[in-house]
Amino acid sequence: MNKIAFFGLGYVGLTTAVAMASRGFKVIGYDVDKAKVASLKAGKLTVYEPGLSETFKEALKNIRFTSEANEAVNEADTIFITVGTPSKPDGSIDLSNVIFASRQIGEGLDGYKLVVVKSTVLPGTTMGVVRREIESASNKKCCRDFGLAVNPEFLREGSALEDTLKPDRIIIGEADKASGDQLEELWRGFLNGYEVPIVRTTPENAELIKYANNAFLAIKVTFANMFARLCMKIPGADIDTVMKGIGLDKRIGPYFLNAGMSWGGSCFPKDLKAIVKFAQEKGVRLGLVEEALRINSKGPEDVVQIAESLIGSLKAKVVCVLGVTFKPDTDDVRESPSFYLVDELKARGAKVKCYDPKASAFPSGCEINKSPKECINGSDLVILVTEWNEFKYLNPEDFLSMKSPVVIDTRRILNKRAFEEKGIKLVQLGVGV
Ligand code: UDX
Numbered sequence: 001m002n003k004i005a006f007f008g009l010g011y012v013g014l015t016t017a018v019a020m021a022s023r024g025f026k027v028i029g030y031d032v033d034k035a036k037v038a039s040l041k042a043g044k045l046t047v048y049e050p051g052l053s054e055t056f057k058e059a060l061k062n063i064r065f066t067s068e069a070n071e072a073v074n075e076a077d078t079i080f081i082t083v084g085t086p087s088k089p090d091g092s093i094d095l096s097n098v099i100f101a102s103r104q105i106g107e108g109l110d111g112y113k114l115v116v117v118k119s120t121v122l123p124g125t126t127m128g129v130v131r132r133e134i135e136s137a138s139n140k141k142c143c144r145d146f147g148l149a150v151n152p153e154f155l156r157e158g159s160a161l162e163d164t165l166k167p168d169r170i171i172i173g174e175a176d177k178a179s180g181d182q183l184e185e186l187w188r189g190f191l192n193g194y195e196v197p198i199v200r201t202t203p204e205n206a207e208l209i210k211y212a213n214n215a216f217l218a219i220k221v222t223f224a225n226m227f228a229r230l231c232m233k234i235p236g237a238d239i240d241t242v243m244k245g246i247g248l249d250k251r252i253g254p255y256f257l258n259a260g261m262s263w264g265g266s267c268f269p270k271d272l273k274a275i276v277k278f279a280q281e282k283g284v285r286l287g288l289v290e291e292a293l294r295i296n297s298k299g300p301e302d303v304v305q306i307a308e309s310l311i312g313s314l315k316a317k318v319v320c321v322l323g324v325t326f327k328p329d330t331d332d333v334r335e336s337p338s339f340y341l342v343d344e345l346k347a348r349g350a351k352v353k354c355y356d357p358k359a360s361a362f363p364s365g366c367e368i369n370k371s372p373k374e375c376i377n378g379s380d381l382v383i384l385v386t387e388w389n390e391f392k393y394l395n396p397e398d399f400l401s402m403k404s405p406v407v408i409d410t411r412r413i414l415n416k417r418a419f420e421e422k423g424i425k426l427v428q429l430g431v432g433v
Contacts, residue, residue, distance in 0.1 A: 002186055003028065005076035007069070007101040009036055011047055011266070011332075012118060012153045013082030015160040018052060021059035023190050029065045030072035032100075040065040048331040048358055051161045073108030078186060080116045080151070081105070081130070084266075091273035093122055095129065102130045106137025114147035114182045120271060122278050123207040126150045127175060147179030150203045152210035157265065158329030169197045173206025211275040215289045218268045220256045222292040228259035228430030229302060239430030240412060259430045261385055261410045262299025262337035264326035269293070269335040300341040303383060303410060304348065306427060310406050311381050315349035318403070320379040322372055323386025324356040324363065331360040338385045339363045353379060357388055377401040387411035396422035 004020055006013040009031040021027040031037050036046050043060065045053050056063075066072055073079060083097035098119055105115055115134060117126045126149075131142045142148050150173035155163035170187045174180030180200050187198065199209075228239040239259045247254030272289050279286045304314070311317060326336040333339065342352050342363035352366040355375035362368045369375035372394060376382055380403050384391055396419045399405045405424040407414065412428045419426040427433065 002026075002078055002189070003076045004186070005030060005072040005079040007031075007072065007079060007081050007105065008083035008097070008119070009033075009040065009046065009065070010082065010084055011049070011157055011160055012155065013080070014040075014045070014047060015049060015052060015155060015164055016080065016082065016118070016153070017063060018056050018059050019161060019164040020190060021063035022055045023192065025062060025190065027059075027063040028072045028075050029063065030067070030069055031065075032067075034067050037065045037067045048360075049160045050158065050329055055161060069104040070108040073105055073113070074110055076113060078114045078116060078182065079105055080118045082118045082153075085119050085121060085270075085274075087270040087273055090277070092277045093270075093274040095121070095125065098125070099129060099133055102133035103137045106134040106140075109134070109138040109140055109146055112146060114149065114179055116183060117148075117150045117203075118153050120152065120210050120267070121150075121207055122211070122274060123204040125207060126173070126203045131175070143176040143179070147182055148175035148203075149173060149179045149183045150206040151183060152206055152213075154210075154213065157332055158327060166194065167196055169199060171206050171209050172198065172200045173203035174200060175203060211271055214268055214271045215275060215286070215292075217256050218263060218272055218296070219288060219292045221258075221260075221263045222295050224257040224259040225262065225299065226295060231430050231432050232306075234432040237432040238412075238428075258411070260299075260337075260387075261303050261341065261429065262296045264335040264337045266332060266334040269296075297340075299337055300344045303341060303408060303429070304344045306408055306429070307345075307381055307383065308348075310408070310425065310427060313348070314345060314381075317350050317380040318378060319345050319350045319352050320369075320375045320382045320402075321345075321352060321354045321366070322356075322375065322382060322384045322391055323388055324354050324359045325386050328386055328388045329358075331358040333359050333361050341383065341385060342366055356386065357390060373398055373401070378403060380404065380406070382407045384409045384411060384414065387413050396424050399424050 003026040006017045006029045009029050017027045017029045039046050081101045083101050086094045088094045152171050172180050172183050224243050231237040231239045243257035246252050247257050272293050276286050276289050324338040325333055345352050346365055353369055353375050354362050354366045355369045355372050376399055392413045407426045410429040416426050
């Protein structure tokens with residue numbers, strides 16, 4: 001039976017580690033962050049994901065954690081690199097974590113092992129810098145003394161466990177056939193009869209598939225967001241019906257057309273910027289991707305303009321922002337559009353209050369409230385940004401404690417008619433007025 005090591009215990013590493021342990025694989029998790037390892041050793045999860053803590057408890061007997069890189073390498077047959085690949089200030093990819101992990105793995109190599117790059121890396125990285133670092137640190141040769149493969153991850157935060165247990169497909173970019181065979185066998189064992197396409201290809205294709213995938217999805221959401229702005233200018237139009245109408249075309253499909261202020265998160269912004277920069281260096285302009293980034297960065301400003309059209313100058317106005325995570329069912333606030341919105345509001349002199357049920361952090365300079373009602377109370381304007389389930393159950397009565405109730409619902413989850421019956425002005429992003 002395979003023993004699997006994970007280098008890097010963020011969303012991807014930890015979720016995949018727990019999922020594999022829950023299916024009976026022996027797993028060892030390593031992270032440079034000693035506090036994270038200590039917390040996991042004590043049985044405390046370091047990320048919030050629906051269902052993960054239950055599965056973690058069930059899987060405890062098959063998983064252990066260490067701060068010793070060597071130990072993780074020595075015990076495993078397959079080593080996944082699942083460290084972060086953040087953006088540098090110029091948008092290019094910061095590979096320092098991947099390079100460090102590759103070197104640590106190289107230093108620990110004590111026999112044939114398969115190294116799998118699951119971190120998102122640009123085409124050429126695995127067969128380039130990753131291979132070189134492992135080879136030079138180990139004095140061993142790729143495809144003879146160790147295997148190497150790329151295995152991009154497509155899990156979404158908020159449904160990370162579900163996406164890992166039931167993936168749409170498995171992409172394997174292999175340095176040689178033996179590496180691909182070992183990884184395919186591992187995944188087939190994990191999937192245990194659950195049928196999904198397994199694509200075996202070059203490492204470069206596998207690396208590019210991840211970027212093209214995220215770019216396509218981000219463009220799809222941007223498309224919905226763009227038409228939502230147009231719908232607002234057309235009385236009788238609403239974005240959800242328009243997207244439902246086009247989503248029924250099989251060539252388009254119904255998913256990823258839910259319009260909002262902007263998209264965010266740990267992947268789309270950084271991956272789109274990285275692939276744009278990478279392409280530029282190759283003399284190719286990914287104009288469509290660049291435009292999606294530009295349109296997206298304007299989202300908070302669009303909402304502020306709607307706010308001003310409703311209540312005039314925002315100077316000294318109290319604005320309640322509901323939801324600061326980049327999407328529901330996660331505590332993650334990385335590249336969260338709400339943070340940019342709060343900045344825009346503050347820049348116009350507004351006093352901002354925020355509520356979120358799970359956020360790991362809040363924008364600076366805002367008042368943090370413990371409940372939606374506390375946040376709404378006494379405000380001049382409410383902006384609902386993240387479509388947390390609990391917000392769907394807010395009643396018009398909950399807004400009567402506002403100074404003069406005006407609400408912007410960027411996700412169209414509140415009942416417009418019910419609000420209007422109580423004399424509350426409710427503007428829905430994407431609905432014509
Ligand atoms: C994304 C990819 O989906 C995943 O495959 C990849 O591995 C990592 O990046 P994630 O960032 O967790 O996953 O979130 P996702 O559910 O894709 O949402 C990204 C952003 O788009 C969020 O801000 C979300 O609110 C927004 N979004 C998504 C919409 O506004 N509307 C939609 O219809 C879908």
